[in-house]
Every structure is written in structure tokens, then in C-alpha cells.
Amino acid sequence: MSKAQEKWDAIYDNRQYSPTASLVLTQNQHLLPKQGIALDLACGQGGNAVLLAKSGLDVSAWDVSPVVIQQLQDFSAKNNLAINCQTRDVIASPPEPNSLDVLVVSFFLDRRLCESLLSALRPGGLLFYQTYCQQKIENKGPENTNFLLTDNELLSLFSTMKVRVYREESLLGDHQLGWRNQALLVAEK
Ligand SMILES: C[S@@+](CC[C@H](N)C(=O)[O-])C[C@H]1O[C@@H](n2cnc3c(N)ncnc32)[C@H](O)[C@@H]1O
Structure with a gap:
């Protein structure tokens, strides 16, 4: 069992199951x-995945944790959602080139994967990405800076794509207002 699997299995074993789509989507x-x-x-x-399936897309959902994949599978079956749920280490087994029309990544960052993500999208394919930044005003998200975006990093990681939506407010202005701590990108290949 990988360290990632062990860590995330323990988390999901103790977390109430309540699937929520991310803001970028x-x-x-x-x-x-x-x-x-x-x-x-x-x-x-x-x-x-739930939102994508309800939108009529042909959806797969991959995660390294078999615990959470089983929870999603049970939820999908109960709610008549056709989601292809798979326990899969996405670093060891990234998506195939030219296989996707839509790719959503939220709160997961491994820079080694970005080339594969780009090539997995078909021409015209859409990437929806959202995760935490190093420049944040609240103590939320990972502490390890390897898992946090630097300034405008999503834009440079996917610089060959056409940007359709981008938001990252950093530390500017009135910290009580706006959308903070994270960046989001919708980009078209
Ligand atoms: C912070 S959670 C985010 C989950 C979900 N995307 C969301 O927005 O709620 C990070 C997820 O990445 C998964 N993960 C970590 N390493 C992985 C890997 N190598 N392959 C596949 N999934 C992995 C964990 O099991 C965990 O579910």
C-alpha cells in the first residue's frame, strides 16, 4: 500500500460522505x-464527477484511495449515476493521450503530471483546475509548499492552452472581501 493511499484511506474512513463540486465547476x-x-x-x-454525470457527460472518477472510491461507487449506484469509479494512482497511471474532452482537478497538485494532463485532452478539450496558493490569507489547505501554487502558476503550467476563466486575488486590497487562498482556471486546448 502506498503512503498516499494509507493517508487518504484513514481520512476518508473518518470523514462524513458528502460529495460537493468545486467552485471552478x-x-x-x-x-x-x-x-x-x-x-x-x-x-x-x-x-x-457527480456534477459532470448530471450534466450528461460520460464520466470517470479516479482516486488512489479504495475507501473513497467505494463510497462514491455506492453513492452513484444509489442515485442512478453512471460514473466509472476506479482506484488508480494517477502518477503511476496517468490518463491516456487524446482521451478526454473534459478534465477536472481540484485540490490536487503534482507538477510531474501536467504534461500528461495536457496531452490527455483532445483538441478543444476543457481543463477545470482549482487549488490552494502559497499567497493565502487564511491558514487553510496543505502546509507543504510543494502542494501550493506560486503566483500565476496555473497559467504557466498550462501556458499552451487558451485561458477562458482565471481567478487569483492573492493578498490585494480588503482581505474581508473577494475569493481568497486559491486559484482557479478554465482553459481550452
Ligand atoms: C485534497 S483531496 C481532493 C479531493 C477532491 N478532488 C476534492 O476536490 O474534494 C486530494 C485527493 O487526492 C488523492 N490522491 C493523492 N495522491 C494520489 C495519487 N497518486 N493518485 C490518485 N489520487 C491521489 C487523495 O486520495 C485525495 O482524495
Whole structure:
């Protein structure tokens, strides 16, 4: 069993199951195609996969934790959602080139994977990405800076794509207002 699996199995064993889609998807779901193949990568409880399936896409959801994949599978069966749930280490087994119309990644960052993610998208394919930044005003998200985005990093990691939506407010202005701590990107290949 990998360290990642051990860590995340323990977390999901103790977390209430309540799948919630991320903001990058809920706010921009009108940009989704009407049909196509979609992947919720490192899906956790699979809130993004649920939204994608309800939008009529052909959805897979992959995570290294068999505990959470079983929870998502049970939820999908109970709610008649056709989600292909798979326990999969996405670093060891990234998505195949040219296999996806939509790719959603939320709160997962491994820079080694970015080239594979880019090549997994078909021409015109959409990437929805959201995760924590180093420049944050609250003590939320990972402590290890390897898992935090530097300034504008999503833009440089996916610089060959067309940016359709981007938000990152950093530490500017009134910290009581706005959307902080994270960056989100919707980009088209
Ligand atoms: C912070 S959670 C985010 C889950 C989900 N995307 C969300 O937005 O709620 C990170 C997820 O990455 C998964 N993960 C970590 N390493 C992984 C790997 N190598 N392959 C696949 N999933 C992995 C964990 O099991 C965990 O579910």
C-alpha cells in the first residue's frame, strides 16, 4: 500500500460522505460540452464527477484511495449515476493521450503530471483546475509548499492552452472581501 493511499484511506474512513463540486465547476458549468468523455482526477468524494454525470457527460472518477472510491461507487449506484469509479494512482497511471474532452482537478497538485494532463485532452478539450496558493490569507489547505501554487502558476503550467476563466486575488486590497487562498482556471486546448 502506498503512503498516499494509507493517508487518504484513514481520512476518508473518518470523514462524513458528502460529495460537493468545486467552485471552478459550479461557477462555470455553462461552459461544459453537451456530451463527451470527462475525468474527475484525484476525485476524493467525487463531487465534481457527480456534477459532470448530471450534466450528461460520460464520466470517470479516479482516486488512489479504495475507501473513497467505494463510497462514491455506492453513492452513484444509489442515485442512478453512471460514473466509472476506479482506484488508480494517477502518477503511476496517468490518463491516456487524446482521451478526454473534459478534465477536472481540484485540490490536487503534482507538477510531474501536467504534461500528461495536457496531452490527455483532445483538441478543444476543457481543463477545470482549482487549488490552494502559497499567497493565502487564511491558514487553510496543505502546509507543504510543494502542494501550493506560486503566483500565476496555473497559467504557466498550462501556458499552451487558451485561458477562458482565471481567478487569483492573492493578498490585494480588503482581505474581508473577494475569493481568497486559491486559484482557479478554465482553459481550452
Ligand atoms: C485534497 S483531496 C481532493 C479531493 C477532491 N478532488 C476534492 O476536490 O474534494 C486530494 C485527493 O487526492 C488523492 N490522491 C493523492 N495522491 C494520489 C495519487 N497518486 N493518485 C490518485 N489520487 C491521489 C487523495 O486520495 C485525495 O482524495
